[in-house]
Amino acid sequence: MEIKYFDHAATTAVDKKVLETMIPYFSENYGNPSSLYSIGKTNKEIITIYRMKIANILNCKVNEIYFTSCGSESDNLILKGIAFANKNYGNHIITTQIEHPAILETCKYLEKFGFRVTYLKPNSNGIIDINELERSITRNTILISVMFANNEIGTIQPIKEIGEIAKKYKIYFHTDAVQAMGNINIDVKKYNIGALSMSAHKFYGPKGVGVAYINENIPFIRIQDGGHQEKNKRAGTENVAGIVGTGKALELAKEGLNKYNDHIRKLRDFYVHEMQKRISYIKINGDMEKRLSGNANICFSGVDGGKLLAELDEKGICASSGSACSAGLLNPSHVLLAIGVPTRLARSSLRITFGRENTLEDTRYLIDNVEEIVNRLRNG
């Protein structure tokens, strides 16, 4: 059976052009960038070239880019690294209730070390209140960490306004841009962003490569000890092929940004419109304007989200509920609960995230199947 993939917020296929750029760095140009002979030194130069490409896209300096192993590691490095380096100035961190676990769990960890964390509640559309953010600032606040775009409901936060507040109060501002990168042009200067996380596999790059941008004026300690790689801030032999793939994937995403966004927005809007037309008692989650173009998150009242996913899988359709499954029971998503969706309704959610390679035909197949399965499960 042919696979119809609608889970691009979970991961994406590596673009063929990205793969081509990566291949020589596995078995031909395999030198360790720290070595002193030429095949190693050449790879050191290659890394610098790709670091520059990424810095240019973000509008930051080359020395502000650090390569890690994933988005989660970038989040950990930035939050723990900045918090521990600045604990003499204050112990308060502001974040939101709808962050990815890589942020929420890291904040919980920091709480064990005496940090105090404010978790802002978003409104029912999934957007945080900028005035509430400003009111929660104390003289102990050292860091604000608010995601650029949400991975479950796709909502985009008021990043520019948050950046202005952070600047006004001289607080460091980090954004988890793992979902936004590749879908939105991000200029860290324009938005006053001090630190940012991204992950290559979310924008048609390889899995296992993350990037952390950290402004050179922000003190932070390293989390992974060992060798002197990444300016002594992140030990470990560089993933040369992965770094090359990340830079290439980001370039392709930037080049095609408008084209891809127009394409996936059309498919997403068509899907949402058909759902509204064909199926009753549904709830569309998250603001429809301030939203990633490829994301649709819908609750189908009375339907078990886990069963819905299993039935879709039978039809070759890959989708997500946005919730983690544990012990066979779908835990309602913390994001949906935070925006006020009742627990039972939250268990009926379906997250569809469109991508470049999806077609109108795929989308029709999706729509027909969701309609048929929802009706069947409701009557069963």
Ligand SMILES: *Cc1c(COP(=O)(O)O)cnc(C)c1O
């Ligand atoms: C996927 C994701 C992460 C984690 O990235 P990994 O590379 O899978 O560790 C972090 N934050 C958000 C918003 C994500 O969507």
